[in-house]
Structure formats: structure tokens, C-alpha cells
Amino acid sequence: METVTLQDYKTSEKSWWCPGCGDFGVLAALQKTLVKLGIPPHRVAIVAGIGCSGKMGNYINSYNIHVVHGRTLPSALGVKLANRDLLVIAAGGDGDGFAIGMNHFVHAVRRNIGVKYIVMDNHIYGLTKGQNSPTSDHGQKVKAAPFGNVESPVRPLSLALTAGATYVAQGFSSNQAQLARLIEGAIAHPGFAFVNVLSPCVTYNKVNTYDFYKQMLHDLDEDPDYQPDSRGGAIAAVLEREELVTGLIYHDPGSVAYEDALPGFAEQPLAGRDITLGQEDFLELLASYR
Amino acid sequence: MPKSLAWMIGGDQGEGIDATGDVFGRVLSRLGYCIYGYRHFSSRIKGGHTNFTVRIAADRVLAPQANVEVLVALTQETIDRNGHLLLSGAPLLADSQLKPVLPDGCEARLVEIPLTQIAREVGAAVVRNMVAVGGSAALFGLPLDAFEAYAREKFERKGETVALQNVEALRRGHAFIEELGLRGRFSLPAPRPRERYLMTGNDSLALGTLAAGCRIMAAYPITPATDIMENLAGLFPRFGGAVCQMEDELAAITLVIGANYAGARAMTATSGPGFSLMQEGIGLASMAEIPAVVVDTQRVGPSTGMPTKNEQSDLLAAVFGGHGEGQRIVIAPGTAVQAFEDGFEAFNLADRYQCPVIVLSDLALAQWLQSVENLPLGGHAIDRGAIVAQEELDRLTGEFERYRLTEDGISPRALPGMPKGQFLATGVEHASSGKVSEAPQNRISQMEKRSRKLDALRARAGAIETSRMDHAEVAIVCFGSIVGAVDEAVELLRQEGVRAGRVQVRQLWPMPDIPLATALGGAAKVLVAEQNATGEMRQLMRIAGLEDDRYRSLVHFDGTLLTPGRVVAAVQELSVKEGV
The missing domain is CATH 3.40.50.920 (Rossmann fold)
Structure with missing residues (x-):
């Protein structure tokens, strides 16, 4: 194992996040986990979306690609397929993942792509200054919905579970130790690993605050009666508590990643492979058009 | 005008019209003729008129012919719609079962042939079209053994019985026309046999991309581009690659960008509606200077337009589509040979200029069959463009400067996995380091850098x-x-x-x-x-x-x-x- 330090993962960039933003906790937990696992920065690719959370890549000295709004997961799949030796982490917010990018979320789940997906879920649009997000509570009043949110929130954990996710966890940005553990589990998991992080927006969300979560969250990791090995049990548990839980919610030990299921797909990274087509192969292919 | 003859078969969609045209064209191609095979169809699976025309010449032809010499009709609608394409006295082979009638003013010679009845006698109604092929071979005085050999080869895997039924159908059709004294009614010019293939532009383009080293293809099915995905899905597993059928074109283009960013050669193929959806992604590739190859197989637009008809109306969208002012290279093949060349060259251009390359194909090129000669692999070499050497990264004392300002605007890129090459690729305006910058002077210098990359292309050979x-x-x-x-x-x-x-x-x-x-x-x-x-x-x-x-x-x-x-x-x- 190479010696990797926290310094290796820092950049010279000054943070744009508001003081107290939950995303600081997510960044720190991620950096600590990468250091703990001894993964050198050049072996990590982070694919970030648009929004406050999308700035993640600006502050972490790995390979970073900051894509168009909502498309982190297909881009991340592209990175993974090109170089399957990389640790590919997709990071974004609840708007990026569950509104404009919802389509891709469900499909990434059912494909079981070898990408780790960290969502910083603050239940609000922060960067556009406080509109409801798809996870905002029913009734939440904001400038764009002055009479209250008439929509029901997306339930990311239930959604992932019913779509067939093989690793589902939820962390809280204040609980660094648990979050780091959940990210570590995600990295070890073959296939798609979803870590939803409740990451309060201190500027625009006056409902889902640190205090709110400290009161409401139930830690399944500490619950002796909970076993994260049953999809049905996991669905029941998150429904019962309206998703106000933390910990490892579900884990399928038999998970096979998309890139391992693809027929004939190269076991070594495509990037760097000899891609020349041999004359014999070419003529053989041409012959089928006679 | 090249001396050519045209043979058309028409019927309802789902009756194997395309497959029959393919057989007729392919055997003629093997006999040494140049072929152009074109079809008329609609966006439905069963029912509705469809026809397939095989134009036959000694030299290459790449356009439809105004009239046809022979029409094979499996439905009365075929006669009503296409009878006028026959010159006076030209044979119209119609299934007797139709009790066919020539429309007013049609001076063709109606030849009733019991296609369905013969097929039943042979033992399988599905070989009806092969009876017609056998009869057509007789009309043109073509050697039946070439057709028989092809049928044996094609139907071998379906078992001996099926192959024999097809051969028998050919023979019976041939004999029927011969008995009518119509054998050799048309004489074809002497063929000029040489190594030749019968391909669509989608076929050759797919082959060109494979030859260029493309190993990832992401797409959403759409007419008339889907064959590219299907071709590559069959080919890639053998070469370690993957075709990903995505949930939409937004996913397809962004997957391609991710894969190219990480050092693979990746592409997508679509048509107008999907191309519109890709515009935002294409802008990202321009801005973050990531190679990306996008094939737009044009059809009639806007919106759903006429999905199975010809148009070249995405050109301005290819050049200027999307918001902001991003750099793209747009190339357009016109023949199957050029589709191969452009399928290959698109990747070299994308890597060399680090920007999206749009290959504008169109329906006729994409889906119609044409004879191909001289498709050499040798004339093309893979050029991955400017990639920073690891030794150079190892010598760095500071950060890798991904978007360094250079004279020609091209800055070497690092690929993920290379130690000390980490950088941020972003659709946000950035400084030469890759870090976000909104400074006015930086904006100007980065815009100018991206723009001057393409200057040399104005005079490209x-x-x-x-x-x-x-x-x-x-x-x-x-x-x-x-x-x-x-x-x-x-x-x-x-x-x-x-x-x-x-x-x-x-x-x-x-x-x-x-x-x-x-x-x-x-x-x-x-x-x-x-x-x-x-x-x-x-x-x-x-x-x-x-x-x-x-x-x-x-x-x-x-x-x-x-x-x-x-x-x-x-x-x-x-x-x-x-x-x-």
C-alpha cells in the first residue's frame, strides 16, 4: 500500500460553501476514507453534478469531471468502462440526482454499475437560492411555492431498494465516523453503491436542520434487531420511519457489477490497451458483407 | 448515364420484402455486378406498403433509377402504387392469388405467377418470395446455380429441409418463367467481377469506428441510426468493448464524454430528435475539451418529422446547436467507403482537436445497400493526439496545467490513472489549471484558445x-x-x-x-x-x-x-x- 496522506487529497481551492454547510462533513469523511484505504489520488475519479454539492470536485485532488446537470451517473459509467481500475465516485445533490437526473438514478441502480454514488441531500435547492427540491417535505413554504409544497417527496432509499439496488446506506453529515464507515463499505462493494447523506443547508432550509435530524434520526447500525440482508425488511424499515434512519440499510453480498456482466468485456482497462484492428480480423469482418 | 436495370419487389411490411431484396442484390453482387439497393418503408412493423429496389449495373451507381424494368408484386397495392414505374411492355410479376389488375394507363405486361401456390407445393408458404426471385433470375437470364448456392449458404443453419425448400422454390419460379418464353427477356451488361462488398453506410461506418479503436458505444435506439449500435453490439465483445443501450440520449452522450475523458475511444449514434437532446452534452465536450464522436444519421425533421424519409436538415444544428459558442468539427460522408473513412477519421480528429466531432450521415447512406470496393484498412493510422508523457508529469513541481495556453490552442491532456496528472475537467469556465475562473481576461484567453484549435482545419486535405x-x-x-x-x-x-x-x-x-x-x-x-x-x-x-x-x-x-x-x-x- 502506498502512503497516502490527507494533504494529498487537498487542493488549493478556497471553499465556496456557506459556513456550517453539511457538505463539509461529506467531503471530510470521503477524504479520510480514501486516506485510510491508502488509495492514491490518481486512481480516483470523481464525477460531480451541478449544484452546491457539485463543487465537491473543486476541493479534492483526484481526477475530477464536473458534468452537465443531472448526468453524473451516465458519465461515471463511461469513466468506469474506460478504466475499470479507477475508483469512480459520482457525487451530487438531491436536485441533480432525484429531479433532473432521476431517470439515470433508477437505471444506474438496475444496471448495477461499478460506481459509488454519494448524494448530499439537503431537501432544498441551495445554489439557486431556496426552491423546493424533490425531497422537500410536503407543505414546505419557499419563495417559489409561497403557499406550501403540494407535492410529496421522493423517498430515495425506498426507491433504490425497489429498483434493485445492491448497496443502500444513509449517513448524516454530522456523524463523520459512521459516514466514513458507510463510504468504506460502498467502495468495497462490487456494483452500484448508493450512500444518501442528509446534509443540512444552513442558509435556505429551516426545517431539515441539524437539530431536526439529531432528534429524528434512528441509527439502524446500532439497532440490534436490524439486519441489512433482506430487501423486504429494509423496505419495511425505511417506510416505517419515513426514511429518517441512518446506517447500512441493505447489502447484497451476491452483487455482480455491470462491467463484470458484460459479455466479452475487457478485464484490463480499455484506456491504454492496444486498439489497432488486425488485418486478418478486418478481412474476416468484411467477408461477412459479400 | 451508366447502363443499368432496376428490379423492384413490393408488398406489405412484415412480408420479408427487405430480406428478399437483400438476397437478390447479394447474388448479383457476387456475380460481379454493382448494386444500389434502396427501399421505401414506413415507421411500423406489420402492414402498410413497402418496396425494395435493386439497381444493377456494371459500374458503380449510387442513386435511384427513375423507372424499373421488373416489378414483383405481392399485393395489389404494390401494382397500384408502382405500376407506372414500368415502361411499356415491361414485365410485372404478380402473384396469381391476387387476381391482379393493372391500373388504367399502365402499359406493363402483367405476368401472373402462382407464387403462393408453388410455395405451398414446395412445402412452406414462407418461400413465396424465393419463387419470385427464381422467376426474376430467369427474366434477366442469370445462372440459377448462383442463387441456389446463396440460398444453401443462407439457410443452412435453419436446417436441411428449409434450405432445400428455398432451392426448390427458386427452381420452380425459374422454370415457370422459362416456360412462358421470358427467359433472358432483359440482358444485363457484362459484369466486371472484382473484390466487392454489399454494405450500407451504417455497416461501413460501424466498421470504421471499430478499426479506429472505438470500444465503447452508448446509444438509444432510433431510426435510421440503430443498425450502428446493433452492428457494434455483435462485434465489440470479441474486441473487449461494450455497447450500452442507455435510457435516453442525454445518458448516451454523457457516457461517451466520461469514457473519452478517461482515455477510451467512445461514440454515440442517433438521429435528429436524439441529436437535439445531446446538444447540452456536446457543449460540455467543447468547453471541457473532451473528445467525443457523435453520429447524427439525419432524417426528416423537425420533431418526429418523417422518420423513414430523407433529409439533410440537421446541418445548422450540428454546427451551431446548443447554447453558447462551442467548437465542433462536422464531417459528412456521402458513400459507404467515405462512411468507413469518416468513422475512422472522426476519432483522430476528436483526439487531435479535443472537441466533439459530428459525423453527419443521412438515411439513404445509412440504410441503403451499395457496392463497396477498395476499403483498405492500411490507409488509416490511429492518432491519439496530445497526451502528456508520464515523465513530464513526474518532473512537475506544481499542479498539472491541463488547459495551458499554447500557440495552436491544443494542450496535452492527462488521462485518469496517470500519477500527478490530476485535474478538474469542467463545463464551467476555467483557468489553464482547470480551476474555475470568471476573470474577464481568462475568459477571453480560454475562448480564443479553444477557437484557434480549429483554424488549421479550414485547409485540411x-x-x-x-x-x-x-x-x-x-x-x-x-x-x-x-x-x-x-x-x-x-x-x-x-x-x-x-x-x-x-x-x-x-x-x-x-x-x-x-x-x-x-x-x-x-x-x-x-x-x-x-x-x-x-x-x-x-x-x-x-x-x-x-x-x-x-x-x-x-x-x-x-x-x-x-x-x-x-x-x-x-x-x-x-x-x-x-x-x-
Whole structure:
């Protein structure tokens, strides 16, 4: 194992996040986990979306690609397929993942792509200054919905579970130790690993605050009666508590990643492979058009 | 005019019309003829009229023929719709079961042939079309054994019985026509056998991308681009690659960007509606300077338009689509050989210029069969463009400067996995380090850097191709699949004493204004022919300064492929009105 330090993962960039933003906790937990696992920065690719959370890549000295709004997961799949030796982490917010990018979320789940997906879920649009997000509570009043949110929130954990996710966890940005553990589990998991992080927006969300979560969250990791090995049990548990839980919610030990299921797909990274087509192969292919 | 004959088979969709046309064309190709196989169809699976025409010649033809010599009709609708294409006395082979009737004014010779009955006697109703193929072989005086050999080869895997039924169907059809005394009713010119393949542009383009080292293809099914995905899905597993059928085109383009960023060669293929969805992603590739190859197989738009009909109306969207001002390279093949070349070259351009490359194909090129000669792998070499050397990264004391300002605007990139090469690739405006910057001076220098990358392409060799332009008084400028029709028109015009020539624009953006100005310099008239309503290529030429009082437009946008006759008429009209 190479010696990797926290310094290796820092950049010279000054943070744009508001003081107290939950995303600081997510960044720190991620950096600590990468250091703990001894993964050198050049072996990590982070694919970030648009929004406050999308700035993640600006502050972490790995390979970073900051894509168009909502498309982190297909881009991340592209990175993974090109170089399957990389640790590919997709990071974004609840708007990026569950509104404009919802389509891709469900499909990434059912494909079981070898990408780790960290969502910083603050239940609000922060960067556009406080509109409801798809996870905002029913009734939440904001400038764009002055009479209250008439929509029901997306339930990311239930959604992932019913779509067939093989690793589902939820962390809280204040609980660094648990979050780091959940990210570590995600990295070890073959296939798609979803870590939803409740990451309060201190500027625009006056409902889902640190205090709110400290009161409401139930830690399944500490619950002796909970076993994260049953999809049905996991669905029941998150429904019962309206998703106000933390910990490892579900884990399928038999998970096979998309890139391992693809027929004939190269076991070594495509990037760097000899891609020349041999004359014999070419003529053989041409012959089928006679 | 190349001496050619055309054979058409028509019926309802789902009756194996395409497959039958494919058999007839392929056997003729093996016999040494050049083939152009084109079809008429609609966006449905079963029912509705469809037809497939095989144009047969000794030399290469790449355009539909105005009339047909033989029509095989499996439905009365086929006769009603297409009977007029037959010249007086030409045979119309119709299944007796139809109790076929010729429409008023149709002077074809109706030949009733009991296709269905013979097929039943042979033991399988599905071989009906092969009875018609056998009969057609007799009409053209073609050796039946070539058809039999092909049928055996094609149906071998379905078992001995099926193969024998097909062979018997061919023989019975052949014998029937022979007994009527119609054998050799048409004599084909002597064939010129040589190594030749029968391919669509989608086939050859897919092969070109494979040869270029493309190993990832992401797409969402759409007519007429889907064959590219299907071809590669069959090929890639053998070469370690993968085809990903995505949930939409937004996913397809962004997957391609991710894969190229990480050092693989990846592509997507779509048509108009999907291309519209990809525009935001294409902008990201321009901004973050990530190679990306996008094939847009054009069809009639806007919106769903006419999905199975011809048009070249995505050109301005290819060049200017999307918000902001991003750099793209747009190339357009016109033949299957060019589709192979462009499928290959697109990846070299994308890697060399670190930007999106759009290959503008179109329906006729994409889906219609044509004879292909000279498809050498040898003439093409893979060029991955500027990638920073690991030794250089190892020597760095500070951060890797991904978007360093260089004289030609091209900055070497690092690929994920290379130690000390980490950088941020972002669609946000950035400084040379990759870090986000909104500083006015930086904005100007990065915009100018990205823009000057493409300057050299204005004079790129191969950006245009000319034919018969020596001392030409009328230059016909075109792009895409209509090059075949234009070339044929040029020959027809020359036979009439009009000194016409053709200029095909293969690189539409950056517009190759320098070679074009030279090529068009001596012409008294310049006719810009294109399959859209607003003269999109002419608009681009105008932007590039290629416009004066010699320029005229021929626009064609009824969904059919432009014919040589229409081009000839347009030039003749110019001569009459303006005295060329």
C-alpha cells in the first residue's frame, strides 16, 4: 500500500460553501476514507453534478469531471468502462440526482454499475437560492411555492431498494465516523453503491436542520434487531420511519457489477490497451458483407 | 448515364420484402455486378406498403433509377402504387392469388405467377418470395446455380429441409418463367467481377469506428441510426468493448464524454430528435475539451418529422446547436467507403482537436445497400493526439496545467490513472489549471484558445472532393448521400454538352473556404444542391465568404432522395434562364 496522506487529497481551492454547510462533513469523511484505504489520488475519479454539492470536485485532488446537470451517473459509467481500475465516485445533490437526473438514478441502480454514488441531500435547492427540491417535505413554504409544497417527496432509499439496488446506506453529515464507515463499505462493494447523506443547508432550509435530524434520526447500525440482508425488511424499515434512519440499510453480498456482466468485456482497462484492428480480423469482418 | 436495370419487389411490411431484396442484390453482387439497393418503408412493423429496389449495373451507381424494368408484386397495392414505374411492355410479376389488375394507363405486361401456390407445393408458404426471385433470375437470364448456392449458404443453419425448400422454390419460379418464353427477356451488361462488398453506410461506418479503436458505444435506439449500435453490439465483445443501450440520449452522450475523458475511444449514434437532446452534452465536450464522436444519421425533421424519409436538415444544428459558442468539427460522408473513412477519421480528429466531432450521415447512406470496393484498412493510422508523457508529469513541481495556453490552442491532456496528472475537467469556465475562473481576461484567453484549435482545419486535405471540375462551367456543390445523384447528373449533362462538375464538401465545419474558393474559382455558375428547405450549407458557405452572383440553390425536401433527373433539370433551367 502506498502512503497516502490527507494533504494529498487537498487542493488549493478556497471553499465556496456557506459556513456550517453539511457538505463539509461529506467531503471530510470521503477524504479520510480514501486516506485510510491508502488509495492514491490518481486512481480516483470523481464525477460531480451541478449544484452546491457539485463543487465537491473543486476541493479534492483526484481526477475530477464536473458534468452537465443531472448526468453524473451516465458519465461515471463511461469513466468506469474506460478504466475499470479507477475508483469512480459520482457525487451530487438531491436536485441533480432525484429531479433532473432521476431517470439515470433508477437505471444506474438496475444496471448495477461499478460506481459509488454519494448524494448530499439537503431537501432544498441551495445554489439557486431556496426552491423546493424533490425531497422537500410536503407543505414546505419557499419563495417559489409561497403557499406550501403540494407535492410529496421522493423517498430515495425506498426507491433504490425497489429498483434493485445492491448497496443502500444513509449517513448524516454530522456523524463523520459512521459516514466514513458507510463510504468504506460502498467502495468495497462490487456494483452500484448508493450512500444518501442528509446534509443540512444552513442558509435556505429551516426545517431539515441539524437539530431536526439529531432528534429524528434512528441509527439502524446500532439497532440490534436490524439486519441489512433482506430487501423486504429494509423496505419495511425505511417506510416505517419515513426514511429518517441512518446506517447500512441493505447489502447484497451476491452483487455482480455491470462491467463484470458484460459479455466479452475487457478485464484490463480499455484506456491504454492496444486498439489497432488486425488485418486478418478486418478481412474476416468484411467477408461477412459479400 | 451508366447502363443499368432496376428490379423492384413490393408488398406489405412484415412480408420479408427487405430480406428478399437483400438476397437478390447479394447474388448479383457476387456475380460481379454493382448494386444500389434502396427501399421505401414506413415507421411500423406489420402492414402498410413497402418496396425494395435493386439497381444493377456494371459500374458503380449510387442513386435511384427513375423507372424499373421488373416489378414483383405481392399485393395489389404494390401494382397500384408502382405500376407506372414500368415502361411499356415491361414485365410485372404478380402473384396469381391476387387476381391482379393493372391500373388504367399502365402499359406493363402483367405476368401472373402462382407464387403462393408453388410455395405451398414446395412445402412452406414462407418461400413465396424465393419463387419470385427464381422467376426474376430467369427474366434477366442469370445462372440459377448462383442463387441456389446463396440460398444453401443462407439457410443452412435453419436446417436441411428449409434450405432445400428455398432451392426448390427458386427452381420452380425459374422454370415457370422459362416456360412462358421470358427467359433472358432483359440482358444485363457484362459484369466486371472484382473484390466487392454489399454494405450500407451504417455497416461501413460501424466498421470504421471499430478499426479506429472505438470500444465503447452508448446509444438509444432510433431510426435510421440503430443498425450502428446493433452492428457494434455483435462485434465489440470479441474486441473487449461494450455497447450500452442507455435510457435516453442525454445518458448516451454523457457516457461517451466520461469514457473519452478517461482515455477510451467512445461514440454515440442517433438521429435528429436524439441529436437535439445531446446538444447540452456536446457543449460540455467543447468547453471541457473532451473528445467525443457523435453520429447524427439525419432524417426528416423537425420533431418526429418523417422518420423513414430523407433529409439533410440537421446541418445548422450540428454546427451551431446548443447554447453558447462551442467548437465542433462536422464531417459528412456521402458513400459507404467515405462512411468507413469518416468513422475512422472522426476519432483522430476528436483526439487531435479535443472537441466533439459530428459525423453527419443521412438515411439513404445509412440504410441503403451499395457496392463497396477498395476499403483498405492500411490507409488509416490511429492518432491519439496530445497526451502528456508520464515523465513530464513526474518532473512537475506544481499542479498539472491541463488547459495551458499554447500557440495552436491544443494542450496535452492527462488521462485518469496517470500519477500527478490530476485535474478538474469542467463545463464551467476555467483557468489553464482547470480551476474555475470568471476573470474577464481568462475568459477571453480560454475562448480564443479553444477557437484557434480549429483554424488549421479550414485547409485540411480531404475536406472537399471534386470530380469533373476541370474547365467546368457549372459547379454543383453537395454533401452527403446525394453525391451519387449529382455525379450521375454531371455525366448526363456532359452528354448533352454542358460542362458540369461536382464538388463534394466532406468537412462542413470549419467550412473549408480556402480549397472551396479555389475549386469554384473557374465556374460560371455554382449550384448548391442539398436536401433541406432553407439551403443550410449555402448559409454556411455565405458565412465563410463563399457567395457572389454566380451562386444558386437547389433545395429538395419532399422526403425522397434527390434524383439525377432533378439535378439535371435544375441545371437546364439555369441554362435557359441565365444562358450558361
